[in-house]
Amino acid sequence: MALLDQHLALAEAYKAVREAGADPFNMRFDAVLSPTEARLKGRPVVLLGSNNYLGLTFDEACIDASVEAVQRLGTGTTGSRIANGSFEGHLALEASLARFYGRRHAMVFTTGYQANLGVLSSLVGRGDHLILDADSHASIYDGAKLGSAEVIRFRHNDPDDLYKRLRRLGSAPGERLIVIEGIYSMMGDIAPLREIAAVKREMGAYLLVDEAHSMGVLGERGRGAVEAAGVEADTDFIVGTFSKSLGAIGGYLVSDIENFDVLRVTSRPYMFTASLPPSVIASTSTALARMQAEPGLRARLAHNAQRLFSELNALGFKTGPQPSPIVTAVMPDMATAVTFWNGLLREGVYLNLAVPPATPTNQPLLRSSVSAAHTPQQIDHVVAAFARIGAELGLLLPQAASA
Amino acid sequence: MQTVVTDLTVRQIALATEQVLGKSVQISRETDIARDLEVDSLSLMNIVMELEDAFDLSVPLDRLASVQTVGDLADLLAMLRRGH
Numbered sequence: 001m002a003l004l005d006q007h008l009a010l011a012e013a014y015k016a017v018r019e020a021g022a023d024p025f026n027m028r029f030d031a032v033l034s035p036t037e038a039r040l041k042g043r044p045v046v047l048l049g050s051n052n053y054l055g056l057t058f059d060e061a062c063i064d065a066s067v068e069a070v071q072r073l074g075t076g077t078t079g080s081r082i083a084n085g086s087f088e089g090h091l092a093l094e095a096s097l098a099r100f101y102g103r104r105h106a107m108v109f110t111t112g113y114q115a116n117l118g119v120l121s122s123l124v125g126r127g128d129h130l131i132l133d134a135d136s137h138a139s140i141y142d143g144a145k146l147g148s149a150e151v152i153r154f155r156h157n158d159p160d161d162l163y164k165r166l167r168r169l170g171s172a173p174g175e176r177l178i179v180i181e182g183i184y185s186m187m188g189d190i191a192p193l194r195e196i197a198a199v200k201r202e203m204g205a206y207l208l209v210d211e212a213h214s215m216g217v218l219g220e221r222g223r224g225a226v227e228a229a230g231v232e233a234d235t236d237f238i239v240g241t242f243s244k245s246l247g248a249i250g251g252y253l254v255s256d257i258e259n260f261d262v263l264r265v266t267s268r269p270y271m272f273t274a275s276l277p278p279s280v281i282a283s284t285s286t287a288l289a290r291m292q293a294e295p296g297l298r299a300r301l302a303h304n305a306q307r308l309f310s311e312l313n314a315l316g317f318k319t320g321p322q323p324s325p326i327v328t329a330v331m332p333d334m335a336t337a338v339t340f341w342n343g344l345l346r347e348g349v350y351l352n353l354a355v356p357p358a359t360p361t362n363q364p365l366l367r368s369s370v371s372a373a374h375t376p377q378q379i380d381h382v383v384a385a386f387a388r389i390g391a392e393l394g395l396l397l398p399q400a401a402s403a
Numbered sequence: 404m405q406t407v408v409t410d411l412t413v414r415q416i417a418l419a420t421e422q423v424l425g426k427s428v429q430i431s432r433e434t435d436i437a438r439d440l441e442v443d444s445l446s447l448m449n450i451v452m453e454l455e456d457a458f459d460l461s462v463p464l465d466r467l468a469s470v471q472t473v474g475d476l477a478d479l480l481a482m483l484r485r486g487h
């Protein structure tokens with residue numbers, strides 16, 4: 001038996017997807033031209049799956065700051081902050097994040113994935129209880145695995161179920177940490193934060209919210225789902241990433257908790273990996289400032305999201321329950337999903353094909369993420385492509401198909 | 404006595420599995436959950452969620468690492484019901 005034979009079933013499934021057309025999990029663009037456009041085999045495609053919510057990847061000020069930093073400070077830190085020390089930019093970015101959220105402390109990680117690993121494995125330990133939303137991102141599950149707290153799941157976005165599972169723990173010793181996301185990355189649905197905060201208050205627990213997809217997206221000031229729901233006082237920890245609305249890479253934790261800085265020497269995914277290079281810190285710091293100075297970006301994003309959400313629903317696609325920059329069409333089966341995805345690519349639209357078991361309901365999904373930088377013409381183009389392919393595959397409402 | 408309790412538990416596991424997979428299943432204590440029932444890790448967690456409700460108890464995820472057969476799962480539930 002060959003070493004990788006253990007993955008044979010997955011390899012076969014992947015092969016079947018590849019043989020139906022292009023390889024959705026290994027796209028090679030000739031060039032990326034802007035936050036919303038790339039060139040593929042000589043033809044332009046609209047980028048509709050890149051989580052580039054504010055379109056800041058090509059922002060001139062962010063690029064200038066990054067170039068200046070790489071020239072002045074070099075290409076990398078070549079080590080962890082614990083061993084090699086911090087650059088001024090790391091500390092300044094942490095101070096800016098704390099100020100942005102109105103919190104006492106902030107800590108920057110090398111990716112959002114590592115932020116969840118580092119935070120969840122360090123905040124709670126043996127004898128404590130981690131209570132996770134069932135649809136949590138892989139990084140949350142992996143963080144739970146890295147630590148030694150007992151892990152319980154509650155039904156997705158269901159505050160009554162959360163209550164029930166906390167009640168079941170009864171008077172068992174140990175702390176309780178509830179972990180949820182602001183916007184869920186697959187269906188774009190938003191956590192019922194007010195109700196969850198009420199359960200938290202009644203049952204006595206800490207609350208952590210991962211705002212990976214909602215920072216810079218929701219809330220009057222861009223402080224995320226927590227700000228939009230008015231539950232900042234109930235939220236003990238916010239985790240997020242620089243890889244989506246801020247257009248770079250990196251993760252963070254903010255909190256008011258006492259003795260925060262001890263996490264820097266207990267969190268292995270913080271201690272045992274190299275810190276972010278100066279160029280990334282510089283573009284991220286600039287993007288954070290741009291995001292705060294330009295609420296118009298958020299308004300444009302919300303407008304684009306609302307448009308795509310309404311138009312796909314009007315055509316008869318099954319989407320998530322509410323508009324958000326993640327607009328997902330549920331596909332009836334794998335063959336349809338793969339055909340649809342390839343059809344969209346031929347029409348010059350690139351989005352994410354998500355397949356079970358990485359999807360919440362065991363159905364394949366076509367996942368879009370809308371950007372503030374998408375033009376009305378690009379959204380028109382996307383909707384027309386969905387309508388044409390949907391009609392070919394018989395997926396539209398009768399009145400939409402004949403329209 | 405022990406076997407009666409376990410038979411009931413096996414029946415509950417069958418019910419929970421049918422609920423999550425949306426099809427009927429034939430199971431015994433010897434059934435291998437991943438191989439015989441084609442249950443992936445996500446479905447297993449969802450089956451456990453149904454069982455937590457059926458027995459009104461908590462099953463921490465790390466306890467599932469040693470579960471391979473339906474019998475293993477029934478024994479784990481019995482142990483947790485006794486408070487271990």
Ligand SMILES: Cc1ncc(COP(=O)(O)O)c(C=O)c1O
Pocket residue numbers: 111112113114116137139181185210212213241242243244249250251
């Ligand atoms: C909810 C959630 N948390 C964390 C991450 C990890 O972020 P990053 O890709 O920046 O490591 C992601 C995205 O990939 C996510 O969707």
